[in-house]
Amino acid sequence: MQSVSSWNRPLTLRQAQLICLCALALHVLPLILADAMYLDDVWRAQTAIGHWSGEGRLLTQWLHAGLGFSGGAINLFPLPLLLVLPVVAYALARLAQHYFIEPRPSDLLVVLPLWYSPFFLQNLSYQYDGPAMALGVSAMILAITVGPRRLLAGAALIACGLGFYQVTLNLFVGLCCIEAVRGLLRGDELTKVLGAAGRRLLQALSGGVLYLLLALPWMSGQRLALLAFDSAWPGEVLRRLGVVFEHVALLFTPGNVMLGIGLVLLALLGGLRAARSSLRERGAVVLLIRGLGLGLAVLVLLVMTSGIMLVFADFSHGARTLMGFACVLVLLFLLARLGLGEASPDRALILCLPLLSMLSLAYANGRVLEAQKTQTAAIAQYIGQDILSHRELDKAQRFYVLDAHQSEGWLPAASGTLDHVPVLAFIRNSNFVLLPEMMTQVGLGQFYINVHTNRSPPPAWQIDTLAGAALAPIVDNRLYRIYLVGDEGYVVTKPQRRPWTLP
Template identity: 45%
Template sequence: MSRFSDFFIKELGRRQVWLFFLLATLLYVLPLILADYPYIDDNWRSLSAGMAWAEQGRLFAQLFFNALTFTDAAPNIFPLPLLIATLAMAFALTSLTFHYFRQPTLACCMVLLPLWYNPFFLQNLSYQYDGAPMALSVVAVIYAITFRHPRRSVQWLVPSFLLALALGLYQVSLNVFLGLCCLEVLRAVHDKLAWPEWRGLIGWKFAQIVLGGLIYCVSALPFMGRGRASMLNLAAQPWLQIHTNIDRVLEKVVLLFHGGFVWVFAGLLLCAIAGAVGLGINVVEREDSGARKCLIGLLCLLTVPAVVVLVSGIALLFRDFNEGARTLMGFAVLLVLLFYLSHLALASVHERLPLLLMVPLLAILSISFAYGRVLTVQKTFATSALFSLGHDIASQQPLRDAKRIYMSVTYSDHWLAGAAGTFKRMPVLHYLLNVDFYMLAENLPKVGITNVVAERERRNATRVGYQGYSPLVDSQYYRIYLIGDYGFIVFKEPAPIKSLRW
């Protein structure tokens, strides 16, 4: 029994650490693989083997699929890209573990696992196409932090190229890099880095960001569409816009803290505060001048608000602010910060106490499996809706022969009645799912219907302009009108979901 318990506190080799991360990362994405649900953009991409990443400033995401499929397009080969990204993440987390800890144990591995076990990252991984490039961007960021080489030129260039690669896969990963740079400051305090090394560390990271940004601008930015990079209007109260965007992000993040999760993360926060106090004592006890101690202490204090802001980070500065969970990649670094400080506090009391970090990890893992079940329910509902709509169109010859059928867009929180109970207990899952429509026009070719398009330029005219006509089809969720050679699909507003008791 003692030999078994010693396994949790003994030093692990590189191979053991890699196996731990491989199993843990695969376990986290297993529900998504089993659900096998084409998520939003996946529908049109799989329909046309579509690309369109380069014009979004994500050239390397496009090249990734070109190389992986041996074509100049992107046929759907899920889950192969996700499995490759998961394998790469296991290697990256192993590298980061030995970068942070000289003699890593199982608890040390748990400190860095939130870079993958980020509840909001589940939305990124839900994309069968975009999920893998987003994950690989985090891998590139991690190696930009951990890369070491004796030659100075290589040491400067390789991390900068890795950062440019990360930006070319998904620009929001910059938040993760900046957050990990903040953690480097705390690690330097814990390792009692000398003052000259402090200056070198900060200068090197700054140069890395500048050089990586320049490489990205030269390589991928020229392919980006103009509207993609629109920043906040400086003439229209930008600080008010940023404040509004931060409020919107906070509203979404708070959805995670519900029920027992409040107590789990409250305990984690208390442990992190204790660890921060311990780091503060390290600063006070340094053999440096008072001015240097104050400067180092100030830098440590600034890392906390910096990491908090980086939860959304650069996304706050864009004119078209996206509050989707996939932009909250920086939340992973905030979790790592809490785990790292908690580990310092718990390890100082007893060598086995850091194993308590397993509790919040299990809580996050439970979110992954609950989300996987929600995706399965959504897949069942979407399949039923597709066959219903496809049958109603195919069974009516005037609709089959229509030149074009316009589908109106109706958003609602009440389409997925089958997951109402889960949404109530875990509100964050509804935010992660982010599917508030009944059907996408891109789905209908799957059942042979090719004359349906989403109504865009008509500005949803079907909802107000054709209500006086008798519908050719009147279903539970929609009506289909036919006027001349053109059809119009108008979705009904679903009734609010009522709680069911048996």
């Protein structure tokens, strides 16, 4: 019988890329099978307009215009995602080679959390934005692997990453922190560690300047507004950090908490083992300085979970902005790999367990997306049938959806899953019954869609004013009411409260 070590041999770059590609394909399979449009995807598919350039994501605009050979943003899913996967696999293989020189298959487990990170599932859920964000991740990984001395190449890659998605900068800073931790644990001279950090900072600043020169003419002022730097600034940043770590805490369930504790303990063991072997003959002062350096690097790494979002006036704390958490996982995996020892590299296969938990989360998320797609399609059918079957509504020239806020994310078909895995509700981020642009899927194009993005005229009536006017609805059922006011129709959804299913 073939032993484990017989296949756990050093890999070439091409072989490492192929293994990473298989791992990525396994992870995105549930998204492709679900084929569910997520939030902004719906109106973008309807209008074939991206509006990314105003968000400073010029390369995302060019990506979809180029792939569609049309100048617009037509829906080509899953083609963009499939084309991006080999690029990401190459970047991950390069990073593994950067860490291990001659990586084995078990060493590749260390870099996979950059893609398998649970919060990255929300990024990938976007059929339009997901592939572009993945290219941004690849650019930041490659910027680390080219080395800090290749300033121009690194700056260009950072500018590309920012052009696809600005939050990917958190990944670059996080990976720089990992570089500092590795150098300090290896026992590199402090001047060497500080010099490398300075060159990385110069690399990031050069990339940021290059990005701003290219993207600034198209960016809206809202994307540039920073949090006011006053006496309330530190408290507000700390409050935002608290929100971020509350969301990170959603990852832990009774089923995986021991797995998480085991990973942390292995990482601590690996850190102690590396520090003991490389710093054995250092003086007390040097050890103190290195300890402070390690603490600072880890602190910055934790802050970069949300990173640059903490200092912008518009604080978006969705799962898609927590890209820096992937670097926390990589550091834990890297130190755990050291803790398992170099003498028997096959022990690193134990890292498959936390990766398997992330993979199972991806498949659960795929099932939730499919349940959401089925539910919204059914509700759109109900509304379409009611509109077509009531002759009074033939007078309506246009319709609005006034959606009641669903704070608990109403989805009866996945209620058990969302109860047992709370982080899926955070990743799903759905507090609506129906988006108006979804009505085109049942052939009704008279619905105004997202006001801010597409400059649709705002509705003359709101939920409260309609209720206060004592107007009789044309349709009134458990899920929604439909009103007719002049030549405007209003679909008002109703809040759905627990229990969603039978107790």
